[in-house]
Amino acid sequence: MKPDSITLISFGSFEKKLLPEIVDDIARVTGVPVLYKEGFIDVGEYFCPERKQYDGNRLLHEIESNFATGTGKTIALFNVDLFIPILTFIYGQAFLNGRCGIVSGYRLRNEKYGLTADDKVFTERLIKEIIHELGHTFGLKHCLNPVCVMRSSTYVEDIDQKSSAFCGTCREIGSF
């Protein structure tokens, strides 16, 4: 069943001004109205001193417990370096067939890799990652189609190579 809405919530230092720019793209791909707002949690509580990163699993559970409501889907947006115990970093993660996901812009910026800042590229990457995590909440798994947004990405270059749209098979599975 299609959710009645998708809500993007920005936390901490994530640039809130980007939200109005990206909602239309996400609504167009998913076919679901997209809302946005600002949320407040102490992100510092999720900092892991040994790894000098933020615990993605705990943050996701926090969003699930206190911010995901009703039948809608929620994506929480951060600007911190996320990790999960087995991986050195993640761009984001979500509950498969669940109500929420998280995405961080921290590793999506060119500056992080010593390149010239490019807001357009950053916004495109962010949109793709948000749609990718939303796809998981719609029950979609990683897709082998090289241009499908559900293609797994381990480097930013991988994100650049795929499109922001679902392939035919994923559209069918997710009922978009």
Place this chain on the structure above:
Amino acid sequence: MTKKISILVVDDESSVRDSLYNWFIEDGFEVACAEDAKTALQMLESEEFDIILSDIKMPGMDGLEMLKRIKNLKKDAIVIMMTAFATVETAVQALKEGAFDYVTKPFDPDDLTHLIRNASRQVSLMDENEKLKEKVISLENVEDLIGESEGMQKVLREIANVAQSSASVIINGESGTGKELVARAIHANSARRFFPLVSVHCGALSESLLESELFGHEKGAFTGAIYSRKGRFEMADNGTIFLDEIATISPKMQVELLRVLETRSFMRVGGNKEIKSDFRVICATNRDLKAMVDNGTFREDLYYRLNVVQINVPPLRERTGDIPLLAEYFIKKYCTSMNRPLMTIEPAAIRRLEEFPFPGNIRELENMIERAIVVGNGKRITLKDLPIEKTGVSYNVESLDDVEKQHISFILNKYNWNISSAAKALKVDRVTLYNKIRKYSLKQA
């Protein structure tokens, strides 16, 4: 549809299990988790997993001990060990114990993807390999033994019964009945099928040559032994040794063979090191070994050692009902090998074949069909293509030896006593043919 790869994650930390579970589920794998080695081993007893990803440091049984036990359960299991405390020693130990790979936590996402991709490729290759092996074996089985007659069905049932054991087998049957094919079928259906089937034609070799063939020799053991050489018993390790024409071996070789069968160990000719080999013995003979035991030409103890199971392959004249099937099979075989369109055979020709007593059994039928294809019109084998009327063997002979003598004499005359051509036609080697000529005192007219 491609089978989904299944992964078992073994780690005492729930956050690690959950993270890996989510990661793999998102990648479309089937995933199960176990919180300790004991639970994992219990799960492995009832379920099959393609890849096992396990932590090394766990309370209770650690990952390395679990790896050993998994390898005991399933030799080719793909186990990837992971740890947060990497040392060269544990990595080396894990790989020595048979781990597929060794990784340190946390992984780079790209490393994890590559690791699982490599392991999945290995799973697919192993699957493919297994299927190809089965296919090859089934092809061998289907192609080799043909016959719907009761006599042949009995042989097939006996092969199926005996194949799974390691018992010694004696295959009895006239020359040309397909004893070697029966031996191949037993080997191909046994647990030893992935190891060699080594054939030795005892009748073709002199005593000293046979000894060197069977046991191997060391460099300088005798004149001409320039290199050391493995013997057939050594080559057949874990597999099967097929001793054809066992009745022809000398009394000395009978003693040697008995000793090897009892101890499964031997020394190379000229060597002083004992070599052990685990092989199964299948023998074949066209003589009555029991009668040879009774008249003292074959050792009784060796006979009983070899004769755990006896399979009697019926001569073709006792299963004439199989002739149409066999003829059809050989027509297909030779038309294919000669790159000719598939021929048919007229009913009258089949009837003539069914009436013929075939002293040379299936080998003779095969030669007859091959000849008919060569001389025939290329579409249909007719009566005139069969050499039966002109060359029919006169059957006022009684013993097999008489039949053999008559047939060899016929072939020798046919090829103007050219030994190489005659041996080729008889499908024996030249030494055997010379031995037979001597045995039957055959002389050129």
